[in-house]
Amino acid sequence: MAGHAECGHPRAIPSDINLCSPLSSARDGRHAREQKLRLIPGNQLFPATLLLNKNPIAGGPGSCGSVWMAPATAPELIVKETNEIGTTVKTYRCPSSRLRSKRRSESVEIILPPKLPSSTSYLTSILNVFLPAGYPHSVTDDYIEYQIYESMGRIATILFAHRLGTSLEPECKMYRLAADILNDSAMVLDCLSPIFPKPVRVGLLSLSSVLRALCGVAAGSSKASLSAHFARWGNLGELNAVGSVVVSYITSPLETWIALIVLLIVHLGTNHAAVRAVKMTTLNRQRANIVFSHLFEDNLILTPAETSKEERIFERDGVLRWKAESSGILGTCQIGTSLEQLLLLLPEQADRGALETSRTTSTTMDASTNLTALLELFREEEYILYFGPLSRRGAIVLKAGATAQAQLKAWSHALLVSRHLARKNGTATSCIHEKQGGQGELSPSVSVLSILRDTLQEHTRTFKDRVKRLEHAGWQTDVASLETKPGRRVHVSV
Numbered sequence: 001m002a003g004h005a006e007c008g009h010p011r012a013i014p015s016d017i018n019l020c021s022p023l024s025s026a027r028d029g030r031h032a033r034e035q036k037l038r039l040i041p042g043n044q045l046f047p048a049t050l051l052l053n054k055n056p057i058a059g060g061p062g063s064c065g066s067v068w069m070a071p072a073t074a075p076e077l078i079v080k081e082t083n084e085i086g087t088t089v090k091t092y093r094c095p096s097s098r099l100r101s102k103r104r105s106e107s108v109e110i111i112l113p114p115k116l117p118s119s120t121s122y123l124t125s126i127l128n129v130f131l132p133a134g135y136p137h138s139v140t141d142d143y144i145e146y147q148i149y150e151s152m153g154r155i156a157t158i159l160f161a162h163r164l165g166t167s168l169e170p171e172c173k174m175y176r177l178a179a180d181i182l183n184d185s186a187m188v189l190d191c192l193s194p195i196f197p198k199p200v201r202v203g204l205l206s207l208s209s210v211l212r213a214l215c216g217v218a219a220g221s222s223k224a225s226l227s228a229h230f231a232r233w234g235n236l237g238e239l240n241a242v243g244s245v246v247v248s249y250i251t252s253p254l255e256t257w258i259a260l261i262v263l264l265i266v267h268l269g270t271n272h273a274a275v276r277a278v279k280m281t282t283l284n285r286q287r288a289n290i291v292f293s294h295l296f297e298d299n300l301i302l303t304p305a306e307t308s309k310e311e312r313i314f315e316r317d318g319v320l321r322w323k324a325e326s327s328g329i330l331g332t333c334q335i336g337t338s339l340e341q342l343l344l345l346l347p348e349q350a351d352r353g354a355l356e357t358s359r360t361t362s363t364t365m366d367a368s369t370n371l372t373a374l375l376e377l378f379r380e381e382e383y384i385l386y387f388g389p390l391s392r393r394g395a396i397v398l399k400a401g402a403t404a405q406a407q408l409k410a411w412s413h414a415l416l417v418s419r420h421l422a423r424k425n426g427t428a429t430s431c432i433h434e435k436q437g438g439q440g441e442l443s444p445s446v447s448v449l450s451i452l453r454d455t456l457q458e459h460t461r462t463f464k465d466r467v468k469r470l471e472h473a474g475w476q477t478d479v480a481s482l483e484t485k486p487g488r489r490v491h492v493s494v
C-alpha cells in the first residue's frame with residue numbers, strides 16, 4: 001500500500017496503481033502509454049480520478065504528484081449498462097472523440113454498484129421455512145430421501161425456466177423434440193430402478209424426476225408456441241382441446257420392455273418428423289443465418305417452407321453459419337451481451353485472454369481506442385458490434401429501446417462481418433470446424449474496424465428494402481426471436 005495522508009484522500013492508494021515521477025515518465029514512455037481499465041467494487045472508497053492514467057500532476061512534498069490523474073473537466077463518454085429490468089449493473093467511462101486526436105491511448109473505467117452485505121443467518125432462516133420443526137429429530141430417517149426425490153423435480157423446474165425460459169419460444173421446435181427425449185429417458189430410468197440397491201435407486205428416481213420436470217416445462221411452453229403458430233382463425237382453444245391422447249396399460253415385464261422399446265422408437269421418430277414439418281415464420285438465429293446467407297450471396301428470399309427444409313433441429317448456440325449445408329461455421333456471436341464482454345474481444349484482450357484479478361478484488365485489463373471508434377461508428381444504430389479476428393467470436397451490445405428489426409440487422413451484420421473475415425483469411429470455403437483447435441491466423445493488414453465500417457454502410461443502404469421483401473415472403477420481422485436469455489441494454493451519453 002502507498003499514499004499520502006496530507007492529500008485528503010479517504011484511503012491509501014492500492015499497490016497496483018501505476019506510481020511514477022515526472023522525471024521517470026520520459027525515460028519510460030511505454031509505461032506512460034500503457035492503458036488501464038480498472039473494475040472497482042462499489043464498496044471501495046477510492047477516488048475514481050486516480051484510475052484514469054492520463055496527465056501527471058507535478059507535486060511537491062506532501063502532495064500526490066506521483067499519481068497519474070485525469071483532469072476533472074475532461075470531456076468523457078459515459079455508458080450505463082442495465083439488466084432486463086432496467087437496473088444499472090455497470091457504468092463505463094472513457095474520453096470522448098474530442099480527446100482522441102490528442103491522445104495516443106485512452107482508459108476505460110468500469111464502476112460497479114455497491115454490493116449488499118451477506119449473512120449466514122439469512123440462509124438459515126430460508127432453510128427453516130422448508131424443514132419441519134425439530135428437524136432432524138422430529139422425522140424418520142427416510143424423510144430426507146423422499147424430500148430429495150420430491151424437491152429435485154421442482155427445483156429443476158424453477159432453474160430450467162429461469163435459465164432457458166426466454167429461449168423456449170424462439171427454439172420451440174428443438175425443445176418440443178427435446179421434451180420427448182427427456183420424458184422417454186425418465187421412463188427408462190423408472191423401469192431400471194428396481195434392479196438397483198436403495199442408494200442407487202434414490203439417485204435414479206431423483207434423476208427421472210428432474211427429467212420429467214424438464215419435460216413438463218419444455219413440452220408445455222413449446223406446445224403453446226406451436227399451437228399459437230398453427231391457429232389461423234383465432235381457434236387456439238379448440239386446437240388445445242383436441243390434443244388429448246388415450247393410453248392403455250400392460251402388466252408383463254417382458255411385454256413392458258418390448259412395448260417400451262418399440263414405442264420409444266415410434267414416438268421419437270414420429271415426433272422428429274412432426275417437428276421437421278413445422279414452418280416457423282419468425283427469424284431466430286439459425287433461420288436468420290439461412291435466410292440472410294442466401295440473400296447476401298444469391299439475392300434470393302427463402303420462404304418459411306423452404307427454410308424449414310434446411311433448418312437443423314439441434315443447432316449449436318450462437319453459431320454463425322453460411323447456409324445450412326455448410327459443414328463448418330464462420331464463428332460464434334452473442335446478442336444482448338454486456339459491454340464488458342465486448343471489451344474482452346478488443347485486440348489487447350485477445351492476447352491476454354482474461355481479466356487479471358488482484359488480491360484486493362480489483363480487476364485490471366488493457367483497453368483500446370477501438371471503444372471510442374466503435375461508439376462513433378454505431379452512433380446512429382441501435383446496437384454496437386465487434387468481432388474478434390483471432391477467436392472468431394462476436395459480441396452484439398444492444399442499446400436501450402432496440403427494436404426487433406434492429407436486432408435482426410445486428411445479427412445479419414455479424415454474419416456479414418464473419419464472412420468477410422473468413423474471406424480475408426483465406427478460409428471462406430473451409431470455414432472453422434466446430435472444435436477449439438480450429439482457430440486460424442488473421443493477416444495483420446486486415447482491419448476489423450474497416451470491415452465493420454464498410455459492411456455497415458452497405459448493409460444500412462439495403463436493409464429496409466430487404467426487410468420489406470422478407471415480410472412479403474411471409475416472415476414476421478417485428479417479432480424478436482434472437483435473444484435466448486435475458487439481455488443487457490446500454491445508455492450512451494457524453
